[in-house]
Amino acid sequence: MRSLRTGLSLTSLVAGLALLLTAPAAHAADTPLRDLGAAKGKVVGTAVTGSKLTGTYGDLAGAQFSSLTPGNAMKWESVEPAQGSFNWAEADQIVAFAQAHNQQVRGHTLVWHNQNPNWLTNGSWTPAQLTTLLQNHIGTEVGRYKGKIAAWDVVNEPFNEDGTYRPTLWYNGLGTDYIAKALTWARAADPAAKLYVNDYNVEGVNAKSTALYNLVRSLKERGVPIDGVGLQAHLILGQVPSTLQQNIQRFADLGVDVAITELDIRMNLPSDSAKLAQQKADYKAVTAACVAVARCVNLTVWGFADSDSWVESTFPGQGAATPYDGNYAPKPAYYGIAEALGGTSTPPPTGGCTASYGVGSQWNTGFTGNVTISCSGASLSSWKVTWTYGAGQQITQAWNATCTQSGAAVSCANAPYNGTVPDGGSVSFGFNASWSGSNPVPTVTLG
Secondary structure, three states: OOOOOOOOOOOOEEEEEEOOOOOOOOOOOOOOHHHHHHHOOOEEEEEEOHHHOOHHHHHHHHHHOOEEEEOOOOOHHHHOOEOOEOOOHHHHHHHHHHHHOOOEEEEEEEEOOOOOOHHHHOOOOOHHHHHHHHHHHHHHHHHHOOOOOOEEEEEEOOEOOOOOEOOOHHHHHHOOOHHHHHHHHHHHHOOOOEEEEEEOOOOOOOHHHHHHHHHHHHHHHHOOOOOEEEEOOEEEOOOOOOOHHHHHHHHHOOOOEEEEEEEEEEEEOOOOHHHHHHHHHHHHHHHHHHHOOOOEEEEEEOOOEHHHOOHHHHOOOEEOOOOEOOOOOEOHHHHHHHHHOOOOOOOOOOOEEEEEEEEEEEOOOEEEEEEEEEEEOOOEOOOEEEEEOOOOOEEEEEEOEEEEEEOOEEEEEEOOOOOOEOOOOEEEEEEEEEOEOEOOOOOOEEO
16 A cells, blocks of 8 residues: 655665564574464565665565565556556566565555556546556556466555545546456456455454445455455554454455555654553554464565654654664564464563664775664663674774774774663764675674
């Protein structure tokens, strides 16, 4: 449904996450979410931005998730910005990444009222012309990725909050049957892909979800190909619908699969330990509801890190909606998902502090590095960060920290003015260093 915030590419490769306070973090020894999900018969996914699938972002996307949803790359305005002129670069990149990491791809989305190209929305089309445009679009895109896409969100957000049909280019021009036509054309283009109708504010039993239920029942009765419903689950802290599992079950009883397609849970900023604990409980509740229903087959988060979330730019003053913080450290929410899937690793109940190591610019003999210490649900009055270089790198200069190096071992302590890191805050320091031959990222320890 929603756009992942694209922005500029990361100015540094962030890596070396470590949380070493009072309990284990999501180290490599922890069972990845994708494996926990597989043990429960669930696919665990995330929406991604293709240009970011490198470094720590790419490592986590590949290791933790068994399904990828292109955040924007498969929407009409992205793939056909000018009529008859196609751009598949980012979509192809995401599909290739998924194939390399043994992941499914969830195609998103074919028919929507948003993020359409100007030539389409500003055109004056007859019903016959609209029919041809839509059929060609679906056939072209689904056909291009035939055999490579596990499921398509064919129709996105067809309903108003009261359960009436949303007035859109498609509804106004083609009537309610645009949905059945779109599903039929998608099935013809790729008979193996699962076909979904996807919407938001349909997680609990309400007027909107009942309209979706009635649509699916009608489509099934008519023999229209429909394999599942997507519940977006853009939720607000402390407001997981009490009827979520009941709602999932009633769709399953119609004979279709259910997917949680765009899960995030936003809060008023800044975050604190109480909010993070509630968010963990909320993520756990949503995951548990999916686990409880056999036909709930996929749980996808809409971006896994707060730095890649659409929320802050769309809801001013709100954010911190995803399972990882902006430095790619797992938040309590991560463990809420893991625990509902049968995982056993538990973070400190009030959160913790993390250190992340990044490489900025690099040249033939040297590089600039940076380390950020962030706290969420905890605070520090002083700090020390240590790591061991694996390829002979040598620090030559540091700022905002006092750094010493003995052989390969590096130790950096706070300066007199930046030892305090409040709950929800962060501090950073930087350094110049030399390298020769290779510059592998070390594992960082915060002590």
